Amino acid sequence: DVKVTQSSRYLVKRTGEKVFLECVQDMDHENMFWYRQDPGLGLRLIYFSYDVKMKEKGDIPEGYSVSREKKERFSLILESASTNQTSMYLCASSLGGAGNTIYFGEGSWLTVV
Amino acid sequence: EDQVTQSPEALRLQEGESSSLNCSYTVSGLRGLFWYRQDPGKGPEFLFTLYSAGEEKEKERLKATLTKKESFLHITAPKPEDSATYLCALRGYQTGANNLFFGTGTRLTVIP
Numbered sequence: 001d002v003k004v005t006q007s008s009r010y011l012v013k014r015t016g017e018k019v020f021l022e023c024v025q026d027m028d029h030e031n032m033f034w035y036r037q038d039p040g041l042g043l044r045l046i047y048f049s050y051d052v053k054m055k056e057k058g059d060i061p062e063g064y065s066v067s068r069e070k071k072e073r074f075s076l077i078l079e080s081a082s083t084n085q086t087s088m089y090l091c092a093s094s095l096g097g098a099g100n101t102i103y104f105g106e107g108s109w110l111t112v113v
Numbered sequence: 114e115d116q117v118t119q120s121p122e123a124l125r126l127q128e129g130e131s132s133s134l135n136c137s138y139t140v141s142g143l144r145g146l147f148w149y150r151q152d153p154g155k156g157p158e159f160l161f162t163l164y165s166a167g168e169e170k171e172k173e174r175l176k177a178t179l180t181k182k183e184s185f186l187h188i189t190a191p192k193p194e195d196s197a198t199y200l201c202a203l204r205g206y207q208t209g210a211n212n213l214f215f216g217t218g219t220r221l222t223v224i225p
Contacts, residue, residue, distance in 0.1 A: 004156075033212075043157075043200070043215040058212065090156050101147070102213055104156035 003027070004105035006091050012111045019078040021108050023091030029103075030096035032074035033058075034066060036087045037107075043090065049074055050096065081112045115140045115205045119216035126191055126223050134186040134219045136201030144204040146184050147213060148177050151198045160186075160199075191223045 007022040025032065033048040035058075045058030047066040055066050063085060067075045074093075078085055091105040116139045126132055138146070145164055149157035161170040163179040170177045174195065176187040186199055198220045202213040 040217060042217040043202075043213075045212050048212065092156075101159055101162055103159060104149075107154070107156045109154075 004091055004093055004103055006089075006105040006108045008108050009106065010109045012113060013078075013081050015082060015112060017081050017112075019081050019110065019112075021076040021078075021089055021091070021110070023074045023076070023105060024072050025074075025091075025093040025103075026072065027093060027095075027103070028071070029093035030071075031094045031100075031102075032068065033092040033094075033102065034064075034074070034076045035090040035092065036060070037090060038087050046076065078110075081110075083112050086110060086112045115203060115214050117201055117203055117214055117216040119199075119201050119219050121219060122217070123220045124222070126188075126221070128192060128223055128225050129190045131187070131189045131191070133188070134199055134221070136184040136186070136216060137182060138184070138201075138203050139182075140203055140205035142206035144206065146179055147202045147204070148184070148186055149200040149202065151200055151218070153198075157200055188221070191221075193223045193225050196221055196223045 003026045005024045013019050034046045035043045037043045044060050046064050049055045049068040065077045089108045092102045094100045094102045118137045120135045145162050148160040151157045161177040166181045168179050174189050178185050198218040200218045202215040
């Protein structure tokens with residue numbers, strides 16, 4: 001069974017704090033993704049990684065960075081959290097190559113106050 | 114530019130009342146049309162992938178079909194446990210090999 005695990009389901013952080021969201025997959029997938037989901041806007045890609053230490057910006061990378069030191073682990077970093085980053089964050093993974101299915105984790109609800 | 118539009122936004126059905134959800138799309142070159150189910154507060158769960166017009170996939174009470182402009186998710190004799198938001202997403206040559214472009218979903222409620 002496909003398993004994408006996000007370490008924190010619910011977080012509350014203060015404006016200006018540095019926030020780490022961690023994600024681990026156990027399927028030996030090459031690709032990993034971070035999306036955010038907001039009502040009425042759907043899922044939007046923040047960053048994705050196609051290999052260890054490799055990353056590409058998605059549609060909304062501003063205010064975020066990522067780290068992929070090991071194949072199974074992909075971290076999303078908010079350097080200085082702001083209230084407009086309050087959202088549901090979804091990690092996902094897939095095999096490399098076009099057409100492969102993307103599998104999602106359970107999501108992390110982040111509230112920035 | 115790749116586009117995905119889902120309709121209706123919300124749908125209420127009586128248990129056993131069959132219906133269809135629509136996903137209209139425009140894409141420069143389709144690499145895959147995906148359907149996901151999402152329960153409140155959880156991540157999307159993969160249902161189907163369709164690659165070419167005329168293709169159909171089935172799973173229990175769900176059947177997905179694809180034309181050159183639309184995909185339908187048909188729900189036959191739904192049960193309350195089918196209540197969820199159903200998301201359509203596509204991957205096209207403009208979207209890139211590794212990303213999905215999502216619609217905003219149809220929220221389905223099945224009433225006992």
